[in-house]
Amino acid sequence: MLIALDSQNHYVQADLIKEKNIKGSLFCPGCRQPVYLKRGKIKIPHFSHYQASDCFLFSEGETLEHLAGKQMLSQWFTQQEIPCMLEAYLPKLKQRPDLLIWLDQKIPVAIEFQCSFISEANMIKRTQSYQKAGYKVIWILGKRFKLKRKLTAQQRLFLYYHKNLNYHIFFLDTNHQKLHIFYHLIQFERNELLKSRNYQVSLTNKKITLKTIINHFETLTYQPYVESEIAQTKELLKNHQFLMRALRNSQSKLIDFQRVLYQAHHHLLFLPIELHLPIEQSVIIQMQNCQWKYQVVRWLSKKGENQVFTSREYVQNMMTQLLFYPTPLITKKIQQKELIRYLYFLETQQIIHQIAHHQWVVLKKLVFFNSEEEKLMELTKNTD
Numbered sequence: 431m432l433i434a435l436d437s438q439n440h441y442v443q444a445d446l447i448k449e450k451n452i453k454g455s456l457f458c459p460g461c462r463q464p465v466y467l468k469r470g471k472i473k474i475p476h477f478s479h480y481q482a483s484d485c486f487l488f489s490e491g492e493t494l495e496h497l498a499g500k501q502m503l504s505q506w507f508t509q510q511e512i513p514c515m516l517e518a519y520l521p522k523l524k525q526r527p528d529l530l531i532w533l534d535q536k537i538p539v540a541i542e543f544q545c546s547f548i549s550e551a552n553m554i555k556r557t558q559s560y561q562k563a564g565y566k567v568i569w570i571l572g573k574r575f576k577l578k579r580k581l582t583a584q585q586r587l588f589l590y591y592h593k594n595l596n597y598h599i600f601f602l603d604t605n606h607q608k609l610h611i612f613y614h615l616i617q618f619e620r621n622e623l624l625k626s627r628n629y630q631v632s633l634t635n636k637k638i639t640l641k642t643i644i645n646h647f648e649t650l651t652y653q654p655y656v657e658s659e660i661a662q663t664k665e666l667l668k669n670h671q672f673l674m675r676a677l678r679n680s681q682s683k684l685i686d687f688q689r690v691l692y693q694a695h696h697h698l699l700f701l702p703i704e705l706h707l708p709i710e711q712s713v714i715i716q717m718q719n720c721q722w723k724y725q726v727v728r729w730l731s732k733k734g735e736n737q738v739f740t741s742r743e744y745v746q747n748m749m750t751q752l753l754f755y756p757t758p759l760i761t762k763k764i765q766q767k768e769l770i771r772y773l774y775f776l777e778t779q780q781i782i783h784q785i786a787h788h789q790w791v792v793l794k795k796l797v798f799f800n801s802e803e804e805k806l807m808e809l810t811k812n813t814d
């Protein structure tokens with residue numbers, strides 16, 4: 431911990447305290463047991479309990495990464511004159527965020543620098559406890575959460591949504607003193623391959639403040655990763671190969687889906703191309719994309735041509751069939767937005783048409799192919 435209480439009940443910060451000024455004992459703000467100052471050449475100054483303690487707020491063995499990250503962020507905010515408290519204990523919540531800052535006077539923001547594993551249940555509990563008490567919470571991840579080819583279940587818990595950044599996630603690299611915001615997170619259907627863009631902030635560069643970052647994000651617009659038609663066709667073909675391999679793998683999640691399709695006299699490899707589009711897909715839906723989109727198309731074809739439906743009835747129906755990943759920082763509204771987004775896509779394909787705000791009409795059915803050859807012909811017709 432970086433903050434302790436002195437004998438006069440004042441908070442003292444480990445990196446600012448002078449040993450000769452310590453009069454009497456220092457105490458842990460959580461359990462009120464005595465603590466001592468630890469200083470070393472490579473260690474960051476911090477306080478530690480005397481014996482193996484059963485302190486409910488501070489476990490011993492806090493990593494250098496965690497101590498350094500808290501201190502870096504605290505300095506960064508303080509230098510911008512953003513009110514900031516390190517390790518402030520919130521008795522009502524029985525929680526102690528790593529930092530507490532105020533971007534305006536009304537809404538306090540709890541910042542958690544997460545460096546170690548946290549169970550899903552625990553993360554959700556802590557997030558909701560902040561939110562219920564009127565705090566915003568920003569989770570910033572440490573090096574063990576570094577993004578790789580796919581999003582892991584742990585990383586996914588910390589996804590945020592913003593209209594310009596879309597899905598994004600915060601990282602702090604304490605070795606290089608850099609904050610990374612990975613944004614525009616999407617994945618491809620095949621193998622859930624992850625794509626993202628990276629915005630880096632050097633915490634030592636005094637010119638870059640939180641304000642400049644926020645201003646920058648206001649100007650961001652989404653640029654697709656796969657832009658040209660040729661690139662899109664290539665991606666669709668790779669996707670087709672992925673589905674072919676999936677059928678040969680008895681462990682694949684798609685085998686059950688193929689059984690459902692078979693019952694309806696359909697086949698995984700004969701699905702309409704619109705079920706694999708858009709190529710860039712949502713990271714919050716816990717289902718193969720062609721699978722949930724198939725449910726949409728089934729629902730639409732049951733409605734029938736020229737029939738009108740509302741966004742509301744569509745969303746209500748689909749929410750009962752779709753599975754979302756646990757993403758505690760993303761609201762239900764954003765989940766629903768994903769479903770509506772697909773309606774707008776289907777409109778570009780002239781399958782449906784929006785006739786009024788939240789009202790749509792079914793124009794035509796999607797075409798299922800009769801064979802794999804037929805589908806491959808359609809997929810490759812523009813590539814020659």
Ligand SMILES: [Zn+2]
Pocket residue numbers: 458459460461462463479483485486487488
């Ligand atoms: Zn304690």
